[in-house]
């Protein structure tokens with residue numbers, strides 16, 4: 001590897017090494033705080049995943065490079081938010097709703113770009129698909145935030161958010177996006193597209209599950225949520241991020257490397 005390449009590879013590493021100083025530990029992590037431990041573990045995993053995805057752009061073919069960069073941006077943005085969320089949780093024991101939704105508001109549209117890139121690799125994806133997916137995203141996330149933050153009835157926010165998600169599912173299974181995918185494409189692109197549908201259906205379903213446990217299941221007789229509610233909410237959202245940000249990126253990486261290997265073999 002030549003020096004220029006090495007320096008290019010080192011840039012993200014340098015950037016990432018500055019990250020931990022942006023979030024000082026406000027309090028000590030307790031050994032029985034499993035939600036706090038999950039925040040800690042996942043913040044590190046997101047950082048490592050970022051370095052990995054950006055580094056690996058060097059060993060895949062052209063059209064996959066952008067996909068891997070987008071995966072790296074998703075894990076990078078999430079890593080920064082996890083530092084802050086981790087601190088809020090450890091210092092106050094409260095759910096870091098605002099940081100969580102700012103993270104989603106940035107990373108979910110990036111995942112939509114990722115889906116769009118896969119679609120474009122399949123055929124001529126129209127810009128309209130991207131905008132429709134983006135609108136679905138906003139209809140899903142904004143009412144979710146309003147519900148969780150207490151600006152809107154929790155049930156209404158949830159129901160509208162579910163409709164946004166169903167619309168996205170409709171678009172990728174039956175809409176223009178869904179129809180395009182059944183046309184000819186390389187096996188690696190086909191498998192990336194199937195992975196994507198699978199992730200949006202099963203992987204994303206974990207989030208509304210977290211909302212249900214956080215606001216509807218662990219409720220006392222007076223109708224207030226209990227301590228178990230915020231623990232369940234955060235641990236479920238955290239696990240969902242491992243699946244939908246790190247594992248999803250790895251699946252894209254797998255499709256990219258298998259196709260790139262085939263091309264050079």
Ligand SMILES: *C/C=C(C)/C=C/C=C(C)/C=C/C1=C(C)CCCC1(C)C
Nearest residue numbers: 107144158161162165204207208244
């Ligand atoms: C990296 C972050 C991701 C992929 C976040 C995804 C978030 C969702 C799929 C959220 C979905 C929700 C509903 C479907 C109903 C309303 C409540 C939400 C916002 C949790």
